[in-house]
Structures are given as structure tokens and as C-alpha cells.
Amino acid sequence: MKNLYFSFNHTIYTYILKAVGILLFITLISHLLREHLDIINIALIHIIPVVIIAIHGNIKATFFITLLSVVFFNFLYIPPIYSFKVHNELYIWSFIIFAIVGWIITVQAKNLYTQTKQNEMRESLLNIISHDLRTPLSTIIGTTNLLLSNNNIDKNSIKNLLEDVNYASLRMKRLITNILDSTRLSSKSIDLKFDWCDFEDLVGVAIEEFSDKQKDELLEIKIDDLPLYWGDNILLKQLIINLLDNAFKYSKNNTKVTLKIISFGDGVKIEVFNQSNHIDEAKLKNIFDKFYRLEDTNDISGSGIGLSICKSIVGLHGGSIKATAVNEGILIEAKLPIVKKAALI
């Protein structure tokens, strides 16, 4: 819903301008033809801008344009003309009807918009299932069939093949967790379990999810001395896992990923950095959108669902997250404000 709100805010001025333009145009036309048109037709014409704005689904904008429309109509056509006085109370009713029409259309437009959004989500989800789950699944099916039908494979190859199966199933497991998390996070009834969190502990649990090679050779960790943090343990763990998973996926071969937990002012900052081939700064803005994935990285398994979950988790803690290109790599910073301070024991 937040996204919806932002997109409205973004375009609100453009379409209000558009509507005011139409209103002026309509007023001009009806003013010129006022001799030939009945007052009722002029009223109907004046509802056009209301309808146009209402389609965008913003109730405030709708009422604003309704008011404007009614003011114009009243001032120019309702006797006494060129005044805001209204003699016949029937016209008051017309104003109310204007507003009701606007309101009905706004509500409908909103519903429609949510539905379209949901359909888009459903479609992306299907895409994920068809591509990202099928890729590891085909590895599993292919490899097990091979092992079952062929008895002459040497032990080393068997071990290699089984490792592939193992890796593929782990990827599937993580993806399924992410899909479930993301539906949980996007439903409104999420129940946050706020409690005291120890970042050292969270990082320790999070890195257990990664392979020994990643843990021992490819990861550098720096954690400031921090007091306990008031947040949701499970979600913050998932945040760190997803940030690291993303960094490992997109880092240049065998370069180190850095994880820093930094104390600043009245908050905690989680920084994850990985080296990467050149990345367009403009594209970085979108990487937290659901199901967005950098275009030129099609061969990497992953759905872009991980970072959108990060954004939701940070949002639920009242913080902000951003990605920037620095030193030939990507730096993701998640800032979490401190809402409750731990008493000293």
C-alpha cells in the first residue's frame, strides 16, 4: 500500500494540472455556448473533470477538483451569476451529487488498482515458481534419474552429483522460505515479535546459513560494541541472511564480502559490501522492488525477492535502506533507529 501512495504522490501534480486545464477548457466552451446549452447540460459537462480525477483513485484530489468544479459552475452559471450566492437550494443538492459521483468512482478505481497490482504480483510469483524453482528442481530430477539408471558411475562422480543435488535443494529451501516470508510480510496481519536482540548473536546465527567456504574465506565481519537492540529477532536474522546471500550472489568471483554492524548517533547501521562488475547507479534504486533483478545477471539464480523482503523488514523497524555504487562494488546500508534503550543491568 505504501508504494501505491508514493506513486500517487509522484503524479498527483501532473494530473491535477491536467484536470484544471480541462476544467478551464470546459468552462470556456460552455461559457461561449451558454445561450444554447441548458443549465443541466452545463452541470453535466462540469462533472467531466471530477470523473477524470476520480479514475486516479485519490480521494483528496477528487474532492479538491469537485470543489473547484462546483465553484466555477456556481460563479458562472447559477443565478445570481458572478456571485457565490445560491438562491435555490436544489443546486446544493447538485454539489452533493457531484461529490458522491466522484467518491464512487474513486473507490472503484482504487479497488481496480489493487486488483491489477495483485495480478502483477501473482504473475511474478508464477514466473518465480516456473523459473527459479524449476531450475534447481531439474538438477535434482536429472541427477537422481542418472544415478538410478546408471550403475557404472565412479564414486567420485557420484559424490559430485549428489553435492549438486544437495546445493539445488538448499537453494529451493531458501527460496521457499523467502516466498513464504514475503507473503507474510505483505499481509497486514503480520505479528511482530519485538524483543531484545544481540547483533553479535544474530550475525552468528545468520552466517550458519552459508557454506564453510563462504564463512571462512569470503566473509569479513566487523561488529561494533553495541547495546541490545529492540527488534524482531527472526526478521533481523532474515535481513542479514538476505543481504549476505545477495552480496555473495552478485560479487565478483572469489572476492570478499564485508559485513559491518555500526553504531551511529541514535541508531544501528548494517553495511554489506561486495565487489561487482560495473553497475548502473540508476538501476540500483529499483533493486529493492519486488521481483526486480539486474537485467544483465540473468544466469544467477534468485528472484529479486530477497532484497524486497529486506526493505519490508527495515521498514517495519522504522528504518531505511539504500544501495550505492562505491569502489567498484555495491554497498547496501540499512539504518535502524533505536526505539527503546536497554536498561543497564
Place this chain on the structure above:
Amino acid sequence: MKNYLIQIVEDDPSVKKLLEITFREYEFNHISCESKKNAMMLFLSHNPDLLIVDLGLSDGDGKEFIKQIREISKIPIVVLSARHDEKEIILALDAGADDYITKPFSVNELLARIRANLRRITSDATLSSKIVCGEIEIDLASRSIFFKKEQLKLTPIEYELLKYFLLNTNKTLTHQQILKEVWGVGYQSEMQYLRTYVNTLRKKIEQNSTRPNYIKTESGIGYRFCCNG
């Protein structure tokens, strides 16, 4: 090594098969059943050394079975759960289970947990005032704890916490259990005490506190004190 007898209570055929093959390969004796009703009969007639119980059984909740067993026996119980729901796991642990593992699980992890839990019952038998775990040694009589042969300087609460861990090694302890046992009734929700003391204890006995060897975190559930060897 003695041949232990493990009883499997699991209604999913593929998981049961996987467990049976694993136990045969690793030379554990095993008996298995699918329902709560048969489980009790089998338990009474065979007297196994360890129980593996699936939480979602077709004829009722595995937790009730755990409670019934706990009334008559101290046998180690490892819960197998498809649910990633911490609440369910905590309830099972509070009902008397010693450990848990969630599906999908790796066989190595399961075996490690089984071995650790079997080890605990054998060490229980030789109850003495001294417990050794890796490089940590506690002398209950003199209330002192040694780490790498040197006496650790601990505050009274740190001592109580570490003692509780050492008396319950390789067992998953819920936050509530620890708080109740170490701090006392009424402190069950004081998570910040527990987090703070675990943090300071780790600084004293772990080489790297983000990669702990002894005090492992079970996310959303509690801690387990690992003691291998």
C-alpha cells in the same frame, strides 16, 4: 559401543524410510510406528534408549505423547517437526522434549543430535561433582569453573547460568526455561538479562563470539550448550 535402540514415531512413509535406512547404515537398532496409540505400546514393550517423535501425527498431537512419556521416563526425546513455527517447537520442548530438528533436515545433523543426546544419558549415570566439557570444567562442590585449566572469574549469575548449561549439555533449552531456572520464577520474560549474560559469557569462553563453539543460539527458541567429545 553399545547398540542403542531408537524408537521412531513418524507417520510420513518417506521420512520414516529415510530414518530407517540411516539407522541401519549407522548401526543403531530401531523400531518404528506411525501412530500415537501404537507408540505407547511399543515404548512399554521395548524400552528404547531414545525417541524420535513427529509433532503432527495422524491420530493426535505428538506433544501429548511426549507429556505421557515424561510422566514415566527420562528417556531423551528428539522432536521432528515440519512446522517452522517456533511456538510449536517451544511448546514441545516445554512439554519435555530435549531437542528438535525441523524438516527438511540433513541426516548428519540428525545423527549429531542423536549422538549428543545419547551421550547425555550415559554421562548422567556417573553423576559426580565434576563435569568436563571440552576445555571447560566445573567443580560443583567448590563452585568453581575452569577454562583451559585456569579458573574463570565469574559473577554469581554468570556462574549459575554456566552451571545450568553444563548440567544440560546438548539439550535445547528455551529462553523461558533458562530464565526460570537461573533467575527464578517471575523472570521468564526478562529477555534482556539472558541476552546480556549470554553475550558476556561468550566473551569469556568462546574464541570468536559470532562463531560460538559452546553456546549455540537456536533462533527464536533458546540456546543449546554443545559438548562434543
